[in-house]
Amino acid sequence: MTADTPLILLVEDDESLRDMLLTVLHAERFGTLHARSLASAQAQLHAAAQAHALPQLVLLDLNLPDGHGSELFARWPGLSALPVVVISARNDEHEKIALLDAGAQDYLVKPFGVGELLARIRVALRLRPIESAAPTLPAITTGALEIDLEARRVSLDGQWVKLTATEFNILACLARQPGRIATHRQILSEVWGAAFVEHTHYLRVFVASLRAKIEPVPTQPRYVMTEIGVGYRLADLD
Amino acid sequence: MQRFKPWRAAIETIGIVVATTAMAWAADEHASASTLALLYIAAVLLIAYRQAIRWAIAAGVLAVIVLNVLFVHPRGALRVDSQEHGLVLVALLAVALLAAWLAHRQRTFRAAAERQSQQAIRLSELARDLSALSAPDDMLPRTLDHLRQQFGLAAIVTVQPEVVEAHTAGLPAKPLPSTAYTLWGDTRAGQAAPTLDALLHCATSAAPMGAGTLRWPSLKGCYAPLRSGDLVLGALGVARRHAAATDDIAALTTIADVLTAALVRAQHAADAAQARASADIQALRTTLLASVSHDLRTPLAAILGAASSLVHQRDRLTSDDARRLAEHIEQEARYLANVTDNTLHWLRLSDGHADIHADWESVQDLLASAVQRFRQRPEALHISLQCAPDLPLLHVDGVMITQALSNLLDNALKYSPGEIGVQATRYRDRVWVDVTDRGATLTAQDRVAVCDTFHRLPAHAGIRGTGLGLAIARAIMLAHRGELSVHAKAGGGNLFRLALPIPEQPLAPPL
Numbered sequence: 001m002t003a004d005t006p007l008i009l010l011v012e013d014d015e016s017l018r019d020m021l022l023t024v025l026h027a028e029r030f031g032t033l034h035a036r037s038l039a040s041a042q043a044q045l046h047a048a049a050q051a052h053a054l055p056q057l058v059l060l061d062l063n064l065p066d067g068h069g070s071e072l073f074a075r076w077p078g079l080s081a082l083p084v085v086v087i088s089a090r091n092d093e094h095e096k097i098a099l100l101d102a103g104a105q106d107y108l109v110k111p112f113g114v115g116e117l118l119a120r121i122r123v124a125l126r127l128r129p130i131e132s133a134a135p136t137l138p139a140i141t142t143g144a145l146e147i148d149l150e151a152r153r154v155s156l157d158g159q160w161v162k163l164t165a166t167e168f169n170i171l172a173c174l175a176r177q178p179g180r181i182a183t184h185r186q187i188l189s190e191v192w193g194a195a196f197v198e199h200t201h202y203l204r205v206f207v208a209s210l211r212a213k214i215e216p217v218p219t220q221p222r223y224v225m226t227e228i229g230v231g232y233r234l235a236d237l238d
Numbered sequence: 239m240q241r242f243k244p245w246r247a248a249i250e251t252i253g254i255v256v257a258t259t260a261m262a263w264a265a266d267e268h269a270s271a272s273t274l275a276l277l278y279i280a281a282v283l284l285i286a287y288r289q290a291i292r293w294a295i296a297a298g299v300l301a302v303i304v305l306n307v308l309f310v311h312p313r314g315a316l317r318v319d320s321q322e323h324g325l326v327l328v329a330l331l332a333v334a335l336l337a338a339w340l341a342h343r344q345r346t347f348r349a350a351a352e353r354q355s356q357q358a359i360r361l362s363e364l365a366r367d368l369s370a371l372s373a374p375d376d377m378l379p380r381t382l383d384h385l386r387q388q389f390g391l392a393a394i395v396t397v398q399p400e401v402v403e404a405h406t407a408g409l410p411a412k413p414l415p416s417t418a419y420t421l422w423g424d425t426r427a428g429q430a431a432p433t434l435d436a437l438l439h440c441a442t443s444a445a446p447m448g449a450g451t452l453r454w455p456s457l458k459g460c461y462a463p464l465r466s467g468d469l470v471l472g473a474l475g476v477a478r479r480h481a482a483a484t485d486d487i488a489a490l491t492t493i494a495d496v497l498t499a500a501l502v503r504a505q506h507a508a509d510a511a512q513a514r515a516s517a518d519i520q521a522l523r524t525t526l527l528a529s530v531s532h533d534l535r536t537p538l539a540a541i542l543g544a545a546s547s548l549v550h551q552r553d554r555l556t557s558d559d560a561r562r563l564a565e566h567i568e569q570e571a572r573y574l575a576n577v578t579d580n581t582l583h584w585l586r587l588s589d590g591h592a593d594i595h596a597d598w599e600s601v602q603d604l605l606a607s608a609v610q611r612f613r614q615r616p617e618a619l620h621i622s623l624q625c626a627p628d629l630p631l632l633h634v635d636g637v638m639i640t641q642a643l644s645n646l647l648d649n650a651l652k653y654s655p656g657e658i659g660v661q662a663t664r665y666r667d668r669v670w671v672d673v674t675d676r677g678a679t680l681t682a683q684d685r686v687a688v689c690d691t692f693h694r695l696p697a698h699a700g701i702r703g704t705g706l707g708l709a710i711a712r713a714i715m716l717a718h719r720g721e722l723s724v725h726a727k728a729g730g731g732n733l734f735r736l737a738l739p740i741p742e743q744p745l746a747p748p749l
Contacts, residue, residue, distance in 0.1 A: 201598035202747035
């Protein structure tokens with residue numbers, strides 16, 4: 001496996017879905033490992049760690065024959081250092097949010113299209129170096145929006161946009177991981193502090209004022225995207 | 239009934255006797271001993287009327303002694319010489335005792351009657367209060383209050399009927415599991431309090447027991463079962479209050495009957511409601527199954543056809559054909575995913591206890607995420623979105639509201655060509671989200687009918703749909719104490735309105 005063909009561990013018990021996903025991943029030239037249970041996922045990760053060839057990404061189904069997908073975090077603690085994309089069914093809504101809060105990178109709701117899957121994988125893979133080693137990027141550009149995290153300045157179409165400190169903090173929280181979802185709790189905790197994780201209304205108020213300043217049409221946002229019931233993400237427009 | 243302290247009663251008794259003696263002394267020269275005895279009889283009657291029986295008896299005895307010593311020959315000695323005087327003294331004593339007894343009896347009757355009428359009034363109040371309540375959890379504390387007023391310490395135990403049946407039918411002397419009963423009131427407050435053991439025994443044996451009954455009469459409390467026919471719901475227990483414990487048991491049994499009747503009524507009402515609800519759900523499930531299975535077959539047929547063509551005719555298909563077939567599969571599968579979502583939503587909502595996870599949401603977010611879902615569809619370009627500035631926050635389940643709004647949009651896109659408008663405004667204490675279309679205006683009748691579950695307009699027979707979308711939107715609105723209404727739009731077209739209540743706004747964040 002060379003450095004530019006990332007390795008993905010797929011944990012999924014349904015055979016035809018697993019086969020389909022592997023086909024798609026191979027077509028995109030990803031290297032793959034796969035497991036159909038928590039036990040086998042744990043074994044795969046253990047072996048990979050021994051061989052110093054950990055996967056760069058884990059696609060984790062929540063309902064597995066020998067337990068809930070979230071248990072993998074406890075069974076193999078190294079997992080929280082890897083990008084994990086949770087695959088959930090519709091009724092897993094709240095477990096899904098709990099997993100995102102716990103450190104999973106993103107989620108996909110069954111059924112999903114290949115386009116959605118690949119977009120999530122790309123975002124998750126790109127984030128990895130940011131989190132592990134490289135210093136925080138000084139500036140992020142998405143579409144016509146430029147966010148300078150060091151100078152705490154934002155410009156739209158080359159024009160400076162004046163944001164309040166809180167508005168900027170929210171935007172910076174999203175911008176540190178463009179394309180990746182940030183849950184309500186994560187944003188509230190980062191911007192206001194751990195005591196405020198239930199104050200969703202703070203977020204609604206400031207996201208509205210932020211959108212009014214950076215979105216061409218605030219009711220149809222291009223940059224700050226709503227994931228209803230889960231959180232927000234900064235659109236990754238190239 | 240006046241209850242003086244003993245020393246006051248003694249002073250009054252002695253005072254009346256002394257006053258009578260003074261009068262007798264004054265009349266002594268003009269009257270015989272028998273006449274003076276009448277004075278003393280009057281005094282004893284007065285005392286019997288005013289004081290407890292023991293003072294009337296004491297007064298009678300005292301009167302006989304005083305009359306004998308002071309006025310009957312030989313004076314100054316407790317001795318009677320003439321036969322006539324002896325008869326007078328005996329008669330005085332007899333009349334005094336009789337008067338005391340009669341007065342006492344009359345007083346006891348009056349007290350009992352008073353107590354009973356008070357109890358009857360309180361009992362009718364209890365019955366009236368219980369009939370106004372529907373939940374056993376409200377009835378039991380109310381009854382407990384009543385029992386405490388009347389008896390001081392009281393407790394109620396309610397038991398699961400089936401457990402009691404099993405218990406009484408099976409081997410004796412096995413303790414009831416603690417999950418089988420619920421205890422209310424005072425069982426540990428003091429020695430006089432009813433005990434849990436006795437309550438449970440009373441319930442499982444379904445008969446009154448304790449003081450005043452033939453079963454365990456030596457117990458300090460009285461117990462009565464909550465029983466209606468073969469059904470045993472529990473038992474009442476109180477600390478014995480009155481000297482005549484049979485009165486206590488009678489009163490307690492009456493209260494038990496009143497409570498039992500109320501509990502049985504509540505149970506029947508709950509059973510009936512549940513039966514109605516489950517019949518409704520059953521009927522709807524049947525219809526849903528029919529509708530969905532019909533609606534699933536068509537897209538499944540398209541998917542199966544296209545997929546099997548790709549598998550079996552791969553060599554003979556042009557790449558354009560193959561691509562078109564694959565697109566069919568994708569499109570139909572997305573449709574199926576939407577039907578599945580809606581069906582699951584509907585099933586959850588129709589269960590009666592929908593899982594609503596409400597949080598603060600901005601109307602802007604809700605509109606944006608609903609419209610976002612339609613981004614891929616080419617006809618979605620015709621959606622125009624307007625959101626009044628400074629709309630208040632809503633406290634809703636965002637996923638559900640987005641689903642409701644998506645269903646309205648989906649309908650509008652499906653059934654009407656041209657521009658679709660979405661407007662959010664505030665009207666009094668509601669936020670209105672209006673979806674307007676330029677389709678054929680529905681008749682007043684159709685405007686009502688379209689919101690019914692599985693109802694589809696005949697004119698739309700050619701367009702695929704389950705008839706669930708609006709029904710779900712309406713159910714979601716109801717679950718949020720809002721409503722879905724359909725109006726004719728001025729200048730043609732229809733207006734579907736979601737009206738949601740504006741909650742008290744949370745504290746604004748610090749700037």
